[in-house]
Amino acid sequence: MPAPLSGITILDLTHVLAGPFCSSTLQDLGARVIKVERPGTGDDTRAFPPFRDGESAYFAALNAGKHSIALDLKAEGDRALFDRLLSRADILLENFRPGVMERLGYGWEALQARHPRLIYGAVSGFGHSGPDAGKPAYDMVVQARGGVMSITGEEGGPPVRVGASIGDIVAGMYLAQGVLAALYARERSGRGAKIDIAMLDAQIAIQEHSLAITGTTGVPPGPTGARHPTITPFSTYRAADGFFVIAAGNDAIFARLSAALDLPLAGDARFASNAARCENVHLLKRLIEAVTLQQPADHWIARLEAAGVPTGRVQDMAQAMRDRQVLARNMILPVAPRPGGPEFVAAGNPIKMTGLAEAAGRPPAPELDGDRAAILAWLDAGEP
Amino acid sequence: MPAPLSGITILDLTHVLAGPFCSSTLQDLGARVIKVERPGTGDDTRAFPPFRDGESAYFAALNAGKHSIALDLKAEGDRALFDRLLSRADILLENFRPGVMERLGYGWEALQARHPRLIYGAVSGFGHSGPDAGKPAYDMVVQARGGVMSITGEEGGPPVRVGASIGDIVAGMYLAQGVLAALYARERSGRGAKIDIAMLDAQIAIQEHSLAITGTTGVPPGPTGARHPTITPFSTYRAADGFFVIAAGNDAIFARLSAALDLPLAGDARFASNAARCENVHLLKRLIEAVTLQQPADHWIARLEAAGVPTGRVQDMAQAMRDRQVLARNMILPVAPRPGGPEFVAAGNPIKMTGLAEAAGRPPAPELDGDRAAILAWLDAGEP
Structure with missing residues (x-):
């Protein structure tokens, strides 16, 4: 039984966290991810600490196994190449501010006309509609505005950030769900879809407890440290x-x-x-x-x-990475070095399912534009 | 364009949070959810505070629009009815301890033989393999063991629980992803799949930053309050x-x-x-x-x-629920009352996509066994 997304190709224009987290999940399910990066610097996280031998461990873990090509979407030759990639892609992912893709001529309307089967997945701070659609956001901004910081921290103390970047990560997970649903729907309709995920929406969606309390009593809950608010001990x-x-x-x-x-x-x-x-x-x-x-x-x-x-x-985290159950479930994987490069570690795939073999490790993350020749050869060969 | 999962039927044996959170997402994508509950008490969250007119707001938000039938899976007549439901279902969800479904005669092997297209989604504390597979877990146990509490809280202070129940919720989201991937794969293979999600695995998977730091430096990071550890201000x-x-x-x-x-x-x-x-x-x-x-x-x-x-x-949370962008994105919805019953609120659907109409509200959550007659009629009619 092949992996669920075998044969699926993703053109991934996203950078930093929410988008690459999404494409990593889809890759774990069997898709091929072509990371389209800005020439010169590429994904910002290539410059994020911590480093080993000058390479970012953060980038390596989030982009292990992806293929990189650097394209300037404002330059004519690169646009022609991007168009060739689009005609071979099943999924396009982007996390620009709303309107950027339209100005580049790659908005959903334009793409849908030319590539009716293409699935277009977008993730942004506040989504593609509403009064604040154009504003920039970071993980901490949506953790703050969405309410999770107000219920995290010591009782009576100031708000605290959730240590994991759930502002980005939960949004990336919803994007993956939308893309997967669109893939299934395309099998029946023959047509792609646009998915529009807002990091702020995603924070509201995970507030099961505090939303129920506030909606019922009118009084928003505060933080309770490490203690459950209504069960003791x-x-x-x-x-x-x-x-x-x-x-x-x-x-x-x-x-x-x-x-x-x-x-x-x-x-x-x-x-x-x-x-x-x-x-x-x-x-x-x-x-x-x-x-x-x-x-x-x-x-x-x-x-x-x-x-x-x-x-x-x-x-x-050092103890969690040595936890016998975590290791037995194959949740800590080495990221293989490129020739002469450093080795890293990354989380394993938490989706254990029929047809998905457990990997002994992850392939290396790409050098910027490091797969250009292979991608061109694949385009020329015309194979799936 | 119909909703992506229109025509899909889910038999949902799960209770409390991770499983019902997953089936709510799939319902938002268009699936029909039949909640199979324990006779007498039903889902534990029916007794979770806060209450309005004696009904749980927590249960109402998490189960809005689902259909309920009470079945004792150890009783002969109910088992026959459950078998009829299985033959009509696309997806079965369960969150029992590993081994319980096998003892009931509904383990994956047995079900696959009789229902080769059935997708079987399981979520548990530690998964269906490994030395701790049989242990019970709560949200706080996996938040603690998976490392997120160690990086959440005041600098130098004790560990703090993330206010939202991300131990359950992230696991439920991974289960939804696995089920969606299996639906797509089934279109090509004609066969179902088993998905096995562990809450602890899911916590490891979202540790992008602390895993990279610990893997590279050997030193696990601690909490930093509301401050970014390496960027100022x-x-x-x-x-x-x-x-x-x-x-x-x-x-x-x-x-x-x-x-x-x-x-x-x-x-x-x-x-x-x-x-x-x-x-x-x-x-x-x-x-x-x-x-x-x-x-x-x-x-x-x-x-x-x-x-x-x-x-x-x-x-x-009170401010977040009045936030103009949150409201503009339709992220706070009324849950309609049953005749004579109370109204509640719930989060909207964060997956905005082509083919999914925005709802003005959510239907009521079911009474325990409240849809038995309608479900029996649907089985008898033999319609999709």
């Missing part, structure tokens, strides 16, 4: 060597937790129900940590797992 | 009435920022380059806030936007 706790999570979602689990920690709490009225535990949350935390601080996290995790209490270590 | 700042973001990504933007704030910083050696600004980040923050504290955020945002400095307000 459901938070991080200190062990001798770091933090771990205890997630005791009901009275039965709480009773097992008390027993596993040798804490005589099960008969205590202050902790007899979730409501009572929520009222005495700070006292309960002190009582639990008085015990858990005496041994390392692994000791408590083994003990709580044996007692059927959901738990887990708060891991830094 | 790129953080939240206090205005008279709240926080807003300034994202000055290069020297030219910084010069425009200084001018817009009437701060004579452009010639100051302590702020002459991004490296210098990063060294003096705390001093620079005090200088900027000495100005910005004097006026409300809207004042500064208008001024900085006019100067071409990326900026935006840190909005709580």
Whole structure:
């Protein structure tokens, strides 16, 4: 069984994060990605730290296995070449500000007339409609405006940014979903589609909890640190060597937790129900940590797992990258070096599915314009 | 042009968040979702706060427009009915612990033999393989173990949970991608596929930045509050009435920022380059806030936007739900009441694409087993 997107070609005009994250996912599903970069500098992330031997590890991970050609979409010869690529592509991805593609003569209307099967995927800060469509955005701007920062941070403290760039990443994931739906629809209709993803829209879409609370009570929730707002104990706790999570979602689990920690709490009225535990949350935390601080996290995790209490270590990225389950699932992959170049690491493909073989590693990311000859040969050969 | 997934039927055995989030997305793309619930109590989130007139707003938003039938998959009559549903379904979704479906006789191997075109999508805490496959997980457990909590929070402070439940949500999004890819592949192969998504894998997949840093330097990054770790000024700042973001990504933007704030910083050696600004980040923050504290955020945002400095307000959810761009993009929708029932709100569909009409609202979420008669009639009629 071939990979789901085998034979699909993506022309990828995107740079930095949301767009390349999307095309990486589609590549993991079997598509060929031709990265069309600006001559001279290429994708901005080629200059993003951290570096190894002068090459960006960030760029390498996000663009492993893609093919690069540098084209100036305002220059006549390059435009002719881009037109040849368009006639062979299934999908075009772009993340310019709204209107840029139209000014280049490559807006959706124009492209659809010439390439009716082409799927056109766009991702931008605020989308292609609405009063703020033209404004620039960064990950942090949409994390702030979309509300996620207002519910992230210490209780009563200032707003905190989510450490992963979910402003970009979630938008890139929605773009991938739209493109995949359009591919399926094209099999039935014979026609492509335009997908218009806004980073701000994507932030609203993931606010399941705070949107329901605000819509029902009128009062927006604030941050609650590492604690669940309405379940106790459901938070991080200190062990001798770091933090771990205890997630005791009901009275039965709480009773097992008390027993596993040798804490005589099960008969205590202050902790007899979730409501009572929520009222005495700070006292309960002190009582639990008085015990858990005496041994390392692994000791408590083994003990709580044996007692059927959901738990887990708060891991830094070095620990997560050595996690036995993460490794068993093939989620940390080497990015192969180009001849003489450095090796990097990247995340594996989280979509495990029939027809998709697990890779032992990722191919190298391209040098800027490094695949021009191969791409020209492919165009000339006229093969799929 | 019909919606991309028009005519597609999903049998959805999932509950709580990751699975229902996935089936909501597929429903937004045009699929019909039949929610198969446990008799008596149904989806756990029917009992999740907040409530209106005794009904869960959380459940209503996540399940708007789905159809509900209650089935006991261990009871003979219900199993016969479930088999009839399977023969009409394109997609089956489940989020049980690994092994549960096999014990019910509905594992992938058995289903594939009887329904070769069926697509089987599973989401679980740790996936269907690896040493920890059988363990229970909650959102917070995979946020902790996957590393995102270690990079979220105040600088030097304890780990903080991401306010949105990205442990579940990102996993549900990957499941949707796998299902969509499988639908496309089925058009060519005639055969279904199994998709196996682990919440922990999904957390690793979104760690673009911290994975690159840790893989290259060996040193995992920590939290940096609301501040970008390597660009300055790129953080939240206090205005008279709240926080807003300034994202000055290069020297030219910084010069425009200084001018817009009437701060004579452009010639100051302590702020002459991004490296210098990063060294003096705390001093620079005090200088900027000495100005910005004097006026409300809207004042500064208008001024900085006019100067071409990326900026935006840190909005709580009530503000985000009134945001003119969010409303213009149709991202806040009423959930229609059932006769005599309460109205709720839900997020709109962030995938704007050709063939998908924008809805003015969402249909109500189902009562437990509320669509049994209609589903039986549909089965009897034999229509698509």
